[in-house]
Amino acid sequence: MVSAADAPTQGRRIRLGMVGGGEGAFIGAVHRIAARLDDQYELVAGALSSTPERSRHSGAALGLDPARAYPDFAAMAVAEAARPDGIEAVSIVTPNHMHFAAASAFLQAGIHVICDKPMTTTLAEARDLAAQVGQSGKIFCLTHNYTGYPMVRHARAMVAAGEIGQVRVVQVEYAQDWLTTRLESTGQKQADWRTDPARAGGGGSIGDIGTHAYNLAAFVTGLACEALCADLHRFVEGRRVDDNAHILLRYAGGARGMLWSSQVAPGNENALKLRVYGDKGGLEWAQEHPNQLRFAPFGEAPRVIARSAPGAGPAAARVSRIPSGHPEGYLEAFATLYTEAAHAIRAAREGKPPLPEVLFPTVADGVAGVAFIDAALRSSAAGATWVAPAA
């Protein structure tokens, strides 16, 4: 069961650097645990904070060689590329507005990139980055981490296998409550940058969490969105970005969907939920109880398929670490993306494509996510009318 996760020495660990994620950042530590969990990476370099001094301090706190605790990502890309033991991959976990420049720098230095979402703050940058990735031949993994959950993998496999028939209806939502009040005015660091259009991009809830929901629906159903109608709203006085988004979706092939993202829904912690209905059955999954997938074949009693339990197929088993009833969570799903990227990076070392079962969001998914935000902003600005996400 655990062997897949517990096998670092299909070769030595991958040398990893990190941009962002210094002291006070929530997501940096998550990335580090994720990189460590399956023992596929060792963190050896970083440009962890936004000032040279804080970067050094953060590097020291993590036990980095002081020579590799860089003042900024540009210096790091150059220096690491020049080292014989330089990093092979970099994690970019800064606020959104810095993703593009950092990713570009490392791709140009011939270093694989693992990048947080949303990929960029503009569609132009997203397309530019996609072109750079194509030219570089490097691996680019976007951490839409929810696609790492085993039962999400199984849901995707079930849809692909036709087990719910043709998809008709997609209900996806991602609700939180931490921005119910104007937290950004208190100096809370996460709230501060995530509600600042200059750093987060134009989207508030849609950028921070709506993109996850949009990506999850696409990942599971395989469907492309053709048009959307978005009613974005800022409920909290003085906030500069949306904190609630109500979006209608039309998919290629005729499926219809609804997407709700909110950061002002009291009682919701991190309530990402996906429901997909086809002409033969329905699937329901909720991130807060991620080890179960509800499957209702039309005309039969619904069943609850659990991770590592009967009914969970190979796509889930491949990314499960422990037996059923032993819950895996957010960090494991995040780690799975890191491990998937590691599989791809190892294959790249050998000049091969990754095996077909290796799955992680790519730069194309990143472009789609930024196009979604762009379309939602355009739609809402026009009074919530129908627009097509850019191809």
Next chain:
Amino acid sequence: MVSAADAPTQGRRIRLGMVGGGEGAFIGAVHRIAARLDDQYELVAGALSSTPERSRHSGAALGLDPARAYPDFAAMAVAEAARPDGIEAVSIVTPNHMHFAAASAFLQAGIHVICDKPMTTTLAEARDLAAQVGQSGKIFCLTHNYTGYPMVRHARAMVAAGEIGQVRVVQVEYAQDWLTTRLESTGQKQADWRTDPARAGGGGSIGDIGTHAYNLAAFVTGLACEALCADLHRFVEGRRVDDNAHILLRYAGGARGMLWSSQVAPGNENALKLRVYGDKGGLEWAQEHPNQLRFAPFGEAPRVIARSAPGAGPAAARVSRIPSGHPEGYLEAFATLYTEAAHAIRAAREGKPPLPEVLFPTVADGVAGVAFIDAALRSSAAGATWVAPAA
């Protein structure tokens, strides 16, 4: 606890007639149980089926006096009005297209009306009926039965008391799966008329269940919808009405909402759910587990308030029959509307208005429901654009 429900003899039972609800009808039997449960009514007359012979046969099956098993509602209204022991109230439980004529006939005969939803199949009829009710001075109760659930009453009371602050977001949905296939082509009676625009009205899922969802949201929040954008769809080939509806809502005062109704969502039996979020807290309720209400005051641990249990206030207690942990269900909620109507009818006997705590959907709610269907059809026909429900 049970005394309120168990007290018929605040006066004798109310003499009740029924239009529709003969053999093979699902909802007729539900109305009869609902009328009987709290011992407020006795069924003494009916025009139960669509042909004289079947009406007689259905009347006999229910033990009605053959003289009062009428061939049609018109004859019944006239004859009952002329009897000294004639019916005081009538239940209209026919397909939708007959509600208007039947309700008119009984109002004109001076008989109180309890009528199924949606109230009429056109907005013009709905307005006409509202005028008739006003002129008649008779009680008109529309059976949006979900408003009879104790925890729905409590949710309404909590919103009114400001316990969740100003309402910002309304998420309401009503999903079923029984029309996943083209059941109407098999001769199934319920599917047959409910998907026939001539009998059901132009709305499919929005008329049959979407109106319940719309009404429930209005009942709990007290908010009026100012505009909606509806994407209605027919997924089943050959179907004549929508079987899925995705609707964005904008409420007076700034709240935003989403409404989803579907009859093609496998694994959903009768999944009416309401979630309301304000600036101080959130409420969540699901019809299939109706005895619990989840209340999340912002910044505190969510609590589960159960019917008849600590935290359930007087609005719920008034319409609860048994102690907590003893589940009440659909029939009890339906019975509560009948009993509320009985309270109003008894008050009307004495020339008084009903007490303020007596709550049931009125003809105004019926107009609002038909205006909702009308607006959704107009919006969808225009490509899912924003329209205002008629006032």
Next chain:
Amino acid sequence: MVSAADAPTQGRRIRLGMVGGGEGAFIGAVHRIAARLDDQYELVAGALSSTPERSRHSGAALGLDPARAYPDFAAMAVAEAARPDGIEAVSIVTPNHMHFAAASAFLQAGIHVICDKPMTTTLAEARDLAAQVGQSGKIFCLTHNYTGYPMVRHARAMVAAGEIGQVRVVQVEYAQDWLTTRLESTGQKQADWRTDPARAGGGGSIGDIGTHAYNLAAFVTGLACEALCADLHRFVEGRRVDDNAHILLRYAGGARGMLWSSQVAPGNENALKLRVYGDKGGLEWAQEHPNQLRFAPFGEAPRVIARSAPGAGPAAARVSRIPSGHPEGYLEAFATLYTEAAHAIRAAREGKPPLPEVLFPTVADGVAGVAFIDAALRSSAAGATWVAPAA
């Protein structure tokens, strides 16, 4: 769907009397609603309270003919037996210590008996009553009302059909919290008699709710208990009966079980739960969400079978009134026992046995329940040692 429940006129309504259940009694009103719900009975006589005056008053409140609001049950049995329109059946809903004498009086008067549980306060009385029922040829229905739930019926049918294989383990529990404090010292009427050995019998929680749990396990599994080891305890100072019972069970055929009853478990309202495990599968049911039954065939994904939904077989359908997703609750389950008794009474009118699918707890179940209480008290008095319930 509703036709079975909604068919009173397989003959006229059964004339019913009631002993106990006057003002202030919780369970009397429940019995009256249960008798009324399916329209099988009309309540025409009563000895409703413990004093003649209060009996008259309670009778008036329920609209009884004053001549049939009797001062006591003995007078009622004699008088009703002498009337041509006398009651055919009586409901006995008094505190436990009066069940025996009242049931005897009506059986001797040739009147069918519906009696609350536990059947008597001594084993000798229970056996005597069983003999009387046998000699009388009258119907005796004990209201172990939880056996009326459709999914309990389905669970029983599944076990009988071998769908979980040979039963190995039975986990049954019934937890409440209303006696967490010494409520009986406040004058609360329910607490007062239910903790008084003179009126309740020697058992506290085991008599009031433990017998329900014990009966439910037997009803579903069909197994007889051969031995038990009971650790009864009174946690509340000054209480005269047990308020918590921990019991080990050994069943004929080798199954083992655990039974927990408690009235001092805060957060439990009326938490009756049954879990049964065989060598091929497991079943789980909880009274507070009674419309679902969890079925886990060994080696397959568990499924949730819902009332009136796919997978719920004929034993459940027979006693269901409405479609799936429309919850039925406690009152409906209670009503089902009344309707089952009505089927048996109508059959008896014609000198026939009831049809085999008609199920209700009988006097034999009543003896078993009292033998359980007796054995639990003996076991606990001996320091929680193994004893055999009397045959």
Next chain:
Amino acid sequence: MVSAADAPTQGRRIRLGMVGGGEGAFIGAVHRIAARLDDQYELVAGALSSTPERSRHSGAALGLDPARAYPDFAAMAVAEAARPDGIEAVSIVTPNHMHFAAASAFLQAGIHVICDKPMTTTLAEARDLAAQVGQSGKIFCLTHNYTGYPMVRHARAMVAAGEIGQVRVVQVEYAQDWLTTRLESTGQKQADWRTDPARAGGGGSIGDIGTHAYNLAAFVTGLACEALCADLHRFVEGRRVDDNAHILLRYAGGARGMLWSSQVAPGNENALKLRVYGDKGGLEWAQEHPNQLRFAPFGEAPRVIARSAPGAGPAAARVSRIPSGHPEGYLEAFATLYTEAAHAIRAAREGKPPLPEVLFPTVADGVAGVAFIDAALRSSAAGATWVAPAA
């Protein structure tokens, strides 16, 4: 939030060895992930399998220095103690019968021990080991890993703070289904040794999982068991140990409990559940959804306290890594024990006791667990009579 977990460099990583856990072992990989997750340890040596050749092979698979992939634990203890860079701590993850000798060897070599449960297969060994630990002054951490869950920590803190008042009733259970059939006869490695008294000890389900349940109840309530009455059973033909245990418990101070362990309960994956009821409130926790704790203060609506969310106090926050709604699971809880042991080991380096908030099961808990198994076996052998666990 993540800082506590993400701070290896309160000093360098602790050098760790492992005994057992080679290829095919489930729990070895779990321990390695747990040791790695918070970056407190580096695995540098092992005696991983039961033969020298397989040990070497397993060591190579994990990337160990071949010189430190020892043929057996005795050689490893001696050699590592002699190295300047020798291991500081060892994880013992073998079948139970080898715990004692291995732990003794490392303690005598002056190496801290992290050991799987149950601690030993006999009570004599358990006591002997306790004495050795006392004499050695080394840290001994027994991996009752469920005590690492944040909400278990919070439950313990709530009980200690009196938030549920005096504990009255403890209901604890641990149900699985993987031994429903005679899996051990198929050669499945886990089933093979866990049902072999020579390797597992005399207890089957009680040793493998019952001890976890027993320990969890003690950890949360702080209560000592004074007497128990155990009905152990083997349902599967040919099995050599119990596969189901029904146990009554009496605690010091008057609380009563029930413990159920089963490995033949179809539909149960790893269903460890604890419910504790006091005179002021109740607590309920289930391992399969470990991020929530239900708290029912008597007379108030129950609340659901979530990890990292409002209401979860410092004892939970100290061992939480990520925000609420981001589920942590089994591996994180396991990692917490490793990190707690690391805190203690670092304190020991400095000659200090660990801080009072550092919590992990000790050798005393190990003795209590073995005494529980011993008492349960004695009780059951005597026909399920009351016995006192050895002090």
